[in-house]
Amino acid sequence: MTIDKKIIVVFGATGKQGGGVAQTLLHDPVALAKFQVHAVTRDPSKPAALALAEQGAELVKADLEDKDSLRLALKNAYGVFVLTNFMESFDAAAETRQGKNIADIVKELDVKHLVWSSLPHVSKLSNNKFTNVVHFDGKAYVDEYIRSLSIPYTIVHVAIYTSVVWESLAPLPTTPPSYGLFFPQPGSLQTTIPLIDPSLDLGKFVKGILLNPEASLGKQYNVGERFYTVEEIVGVAKKFGVEIVFQAVDKDTYKAGLASKGMPDFFQEDLAQMIQFLAEYGFYGGGGIDDAKKLLTDPLTTLEESFKANADFAALKKAQ
Template structure:
């Protein structure tokens, strides 16, 4: 007779955007709430959200400490893992963290490892700079290397790759103090406004995907899914922002101007170059390297959040409107 005890799902980064969405979805859905027990793990116990979660019984996990991981994953049925490159801008560290979790998952016999990854740009697109080929975006390739490592260990797993966050689009917005418009949606080049971007509101929607992945292991183990609500052109993004009340238009800029804008926002110099290469890759090959999002969309049985709806509730966009 099958056990009726709920199966423990460990969610790493439970106070973050992705992990928080997954935890909320599993806890708020009556079906998953009966079938799964959430074991939330936070990386930084000093954050206010983490303190609140710890008070509710969450664990503190160090992705660099295998003993800590062993303790957290003991007794678990499944796990969701996302690592945060932007905490350190260290792709090698991020890759090591993913492999650490994989090693312990293999040792303990975890039945379903769900890994939040990105496409391997180096396999899709190579750059030639000073006659030396190099990896365009180390954090993309670092995550993709963890895909391969998990597979090499024969861990039952599902890989998800998220499209572009709604908030990331805001990094392309710059004020235009000498222009009748308030803002420009700045993008390198003059003919790329029809470039399509797969956009997702991860806080609202990632959990909708992951709970279906967990509920259907026979279908989803061994698979990878590209997750987004829809593809949008930059023209369409600008139009939606205008409808929201933002005085904005697409503005083509020189590459160096674009990088200077990133520098003004505190982006490290090496990552300015990385962003340059990612954009070139997207223009030539598409964000998912030519793959679509249909398989991911077929998973969900709930409505996803459109860019229009995300813009209505996004506080950062509200702040930009108020500053016009």
């Protein structure tokens, strides 16, 4: 019987973050006993949505740009997990607008727990030294808005995905083959990066947040498995036979590499400043990730395990 279960509406359920959250809430026995998942998508006919329905989620069609659809999606909901996808719109203002839309409806419908997936406010943390990391700041403005509304919230600042490691590699013309990993200076082998496999681990954190509102409401957590130095990342890849050659380059060279992949100029600058920020201030502006781990009841996925579990990383090895 699902009648007494609290409805948790999961945005992004067809993707990595929301998909990870939905999977945990649908399959973890403790979560399953308490929560019913309503999985949001703009297209309920897509395979990822149908797979969620097969696993017991109720599909809900809604769009973060459409407040009426959000009203319907959040009707009778106890809680909601939400993210915005910069990589679809490449528009930070759209992310801010969409995040504010959901916060408004949470307030209007008196939803009891909003879990908002966000990123650090780089401009603020760097005292305006790095003001172009718009895919962070656009989300962080929503953090401020949520706080201003006095609604029940938990904000998670999600670490860099383990998949970014292999997505960032550039094949080098060497025999045997190897891959280049380039950071703009002052990035170095000693730069530390918090990592998370969102599909496997974000749900564990969100489960802990939803099951422990007395601890998590009104809090912002930095969420990740652990900080790795670039040197450690290179070392873990090497264990799998994937040779990575790291090089710190000047910013223009770094941006030219991104331009060759077709990235727009403003996003080249965004990514360059993001790495410069994390090298100089730390991804969380000096903050750590231990607080959120107190909410966990499940072990997290190490970088080694994440590499092992991922076909795209395994393909790098085959390509050599």
